[in-house]
Amino acid sequence: MARLDGSTLAHGIGGAQDLPISPELAIAGAVAALTVSFTVLAVAWRTPRYDDGETGRPAPGWIDTLVAHPAFRVGLRVLGMMLFLYTAMAAVFGQDRVTNPFFGIFYVWWWVGLVPFSLLLGPVWKAISPVRTINLAFAKVSGGDPDEGIFRYPERLGYWPAAVGLFAFVWMELVYPYSTELGPVRLWCAVYVAAMLLGGALFGNTFYERADPFEVYSSLVAKMSVWGTRDGRVVVRSPLANLSTVVARPGLVAVTAVLFGSTAFDSFRDSTTWLNFLQEHDIITTNGAVGPDTAAAIANNLALLTFCAGIGIIFALATMATGVDPEIDRRSLPNRFAHSIVPIIVGYIVAHYLTYFVEVGQLTLILASDPFGDGSNYLGTGDLQVNYWLSYHPTLLANTKVAAVVVGHVLGVIAAHDRAIKVLPARHQLTGQLPLLFAMVGFTAGGLFLLFAA
Amino acid sequence: MRNRPTRRVLASAAVIVATLALTSACGDEEEPPAGNGEPVSFDITFDGDTVTPRGAEETIAKGSDIELVVEADKPGELHVHSSPEQQVEYGAGTTTIPVKLANQAPGVVDIESHDLDQVVIRLTIR
Numbered sequence: 001m002a003r004l005d006g007s008t009l010a011h012g013i014g015g016a017q018d019l020p021i022s023p024e025l026a027i028a029g030a031v032a033a034l035t036v037s038f039t040v041l042a043v044a045w046r047t048p049r050y051d052d053g054e055t056g057r058p059a060p061g062w063i064d065t066l067v068a069h070p071a072f073r074v075g076l077r078v079l080g081m082m083l084f085l086y087t088a089m090a091a092v093f094g095q096d097r098v099t100n101p102f103f104g105i106f107y108v109w110w111w112v113g114l115v116p117f118s119l120l121l122g123p124v125w126k127a128i129s130p131v132r133t134i135n136l137a138f139a140k141v142s143g144g145d146p147d148e149g150i151f152r153y154p155e156r157l158g159y160w161p162a163a164v165g166l167f168a169f170v171w172m173e174l175v176y177p178y179s180t181e182l183g184p185v186r187l188w189c190a191v192y193v194a195a196m197l198l199g200g201a202l203f204g205n206t207f208y209e210r211a212d213p214f215e216v217y218s219s220l221v222a223k224m225s226v227w228g229t230r231d232g233r234v235v236v237r238s239p240l241a242n243l244s245t246v247v248a249r250p251g252l253v254a255v256t257a258v259l260f261g262s263t264a265f266d267s268f269r270d271s272t273t274w275l276n277f278l279q280e281h282d283i284i285t286t287n288g289a290v291g292p293d294t295a296a297a298i299a300n301n302l303a304l305l306t307f308c309a310g311i312g313i314i315f316a317l318a319t320m321a322t323g324v325d326p327e328i329d330r331r332s333l334p335n336r337f338a339h340s341i342v343p344i345i346v347g348y349i350v351a352h353y354l355t356y357f358v359e360v361g362q363l364t365l366i367l368a369s370d371p372f373g374d375g376s377n378y379l380g381t382g383d384l385q386v387n388y389w390l391s392y393h394p395t396l397l398a399n400t401k402v403a404a405v406v407v408g409h410v411l412g413v414i415a416a417h418d419r420a421i422k423v424l425p426a427r428h429q430l431t432g433q434l435p436l437l438f439a440m441v442g443f444t445a446g447g448l449f450l451l452f453a454a
Numbered sequence: 455m456r457n458r459p460t461r462r463v464l465a466s467a468a469v470i471v472a473t474l475a476l477t478s479a480c481g482d483e484e485e486p487p488a489g490n491g492e493p494v495s496f497d498i499t500f501d502g503d504t505v506t507p508r509g510a511e512e513t514i515a516k517g518s519d520i521e522l523v524v525e526a527d528k529p530g531e532l533h534v535h536s537s538p539e540q541q542v543e544y545g546a547g548t549t550t551i552p553v554k555l556a557n558q559a560p561g562v563v564d565i566e567s568h569d570l571d572q573v574v575i576r577l578t579i580r
Contacts, residue, residue: 015537016561019578098539272511272576279509279572293571359537388537391559394580 013103013180014360017270017454018391021398026452029402030445033409037437040413041430048422050244050415056228056237064234073127077136080128090371091189096182101371103180104364106189107173110214112357115349118218122227125218131193132208132215135200149204158210158250161199163258165192165213167308170262174269175300177293216255220246223339224346224411239343243415246339253334256341257312260443263345263352265307267450269300311443315341318439322432325425336423337436340416344440347408348447351401355390362386401451409444413437493519493552496565498574500526505567505574513578516560520577522551531568537561541568555579 058064066072087105094100117124126132132146139146168188178184199207208215223246224239246252268274278284278296287295316334324330362384369382377383390397416436424432494514499506514520522532524544532551534540536558542551555563558579565575 015535015539016558016563016579017535019560019562019580272509275509275573275576363538386537388559391537391561394560 013098014356018355019394021451023452025398025402026448029406029448032406033444034441036410037413037441040417044417048418050241050418051422053245055241056235059234059236067234076127077133080130081133084130091186094371095373098180099367101364101367108360108364112353114218115221118221119225122225123219123222125215131196147205149202151202153203153206159216159255160251161211162213162216163251163254166258174266175304243339248335252338253312256338258308260345261308261311263348265304267454271454314439318435321435323428337419340412343408343411347404350404358390359386405447412440493521495521498522498524505570509573510575512575516579517556519556520553524549533566533568535564
């Protein structure tokens, strides 16, 4: 009776979802976040500690030697290129079914996997990015310099292209109705690769640093790792010190707003509230103008946009609601504080995606062995079974999720505090932090509420 | 003066540790009764473009299987979003479909009508 064919699954890939966390746990997490926030404000240091980028111990010699070694760099590029070609092969010659590993590689390994790998190892996408590799190969062939393009990358553009690219990804994943059909997802990837190669040719490697959505995401999360560089050498430093070296450019707030807003929307759209709205409310079900399917699609689009824009606007207002010295442009504050939201995003992403990454990630490894759906087992992983240990320990899982959210919140508050005492005038340093502190507590409490309600 | 920042750091650390301990101490869930081997039965009725129930929230114990008793005016397909996913078909008239969920880890499994693109039952497994 049971079978698995290739038809569209409105749920995207992945099966059962986590149990909601208990209300007690959600409240305990929110109270912890609130308490810690004000404790940080009351007892933390009063002179900036992190803003120099000069801190950090040199990494052990062998790490420095390894990372600087050309063979290591080439090896990573080859690895990235192999993954890219294998994925492209499944995308082009594989079947249009959810069992095609292309979907898992695209939505789970690439999008979600980027976070743990960058957190542990540093800017991984920069090291393996196939679009950088192709650009490098073009430059070698034509005798050019991959760092140089025809034009200089406009400063005003900043991270805005990356924010747009990230939004395009989450739109594809979360609201586009055919997100598990091969054609559209393949087209998305083709447009991405084309845009990246064109951008690299026009603006050189700077384009990847600021406009490749995946590199910007990966490198931003990598700022929460212990790995940094100083004078071309690898150093080990505290994640908070590392985080303060994020360069504030235009569009940074937009990048963080899309990342955070879309993850929150993903929780929200799984909630029974939203489900009942889409399935029961008259404005959807008896919509005479466009019909129920289109009405639901429009509602999803609007909700995603509202979450992303809402986070960005709240954050921008909260950072600007302070007294500033006359020589500081108030409108520069949101981007200068935007790094402080990164730990909150990472904590929430851990909470939201942990089981999905572990379990659908394993499933993808199993499916990846048979990219064409013809029963072959190229990688030898086809006979493995998914280990559901994590799902069988729901209490541990729920505690881990809430702990991740609270730790992310605490790190975010500390990062914001350090930046506030650096950029705000002395008499506004405490009061000036309050609006942002409230916004952060709101984000964290809201995230916990969604983990509880979804 | 010199060691004041250190004391602040220690104080902050103490608060963080204490609150983390607080957050992780709560939230112990009680064990639900284990399944008794009998599948749990759910009725689903399709009539034209409507399905009953719609978005119903149900809970079963970990280790239980279910059966769907489907009454329909035309054949169709249901998706069970377990891990792994399952798809089941029904014909016109009344069909009883056994669905294996005994090996499903605790979580939330949506049972969705493929043809109407609607969640029929949202099943919580504890």
